Amino acid sequence: MLAAQDGHGGAYRRLLGEMSEWLTRYFQRRLPPGDVDDAVQETLLAIHRRRHTYDPQYPLGPWLAAIAKNKWVDQLRSLARRPVDELPEHLAVGDHEASVVSSSVLASLLDELRPAQAQAILLVKVQGYSVEEASGQIGLSVSAVKMNIHRGLARLTTIIEKTPDVE
Structure with missing residues (x-):
């Protein structure tokens, strides 16, 4: 380098x-x-x-791993925002292990949060609802939803940073 x-x-x-x-x-x-x-x-x-x-x-390794981990988190957020298409009538069976693993990783990360944080992140960041819409669904104020998202994402960042990179 x-x-x-x-x-x-x-x-x-x-x-x-x-x-x-x-x-x-x-x-x-x-x-x-x-x-x-x-x-x-x-x-x-x-x-x-x-x-x-x-x-x-x-x-160099930890520097590279930190950048890779940040991009991985960005990709997870991107995956979470993608709309889900309707399933075709006949599904092709292929190598879907990686997407199952990614969904599983996201679910396990959200399980580490308080329920209000996970629900706010799921509605706003994953399902694409506005903060106001999520507020109405959860029954919390807009500022409480924003706070739960902020604290939840901060907690997820801490969890991910503590996750060892296995090669």
């Missing part, structure tokens, strides 16, 4: 290639197959934009 920061194009290309392989494996275990390439590309762009923040006195 140090050579890449100093402007050596060949070193930078090799580094990005190695990072790309690691990121692909990282996201394959955490996201549906159709979202892996997008997550890798978004992460590589973030690395490119933030490469000046890397301090060579510290290991």
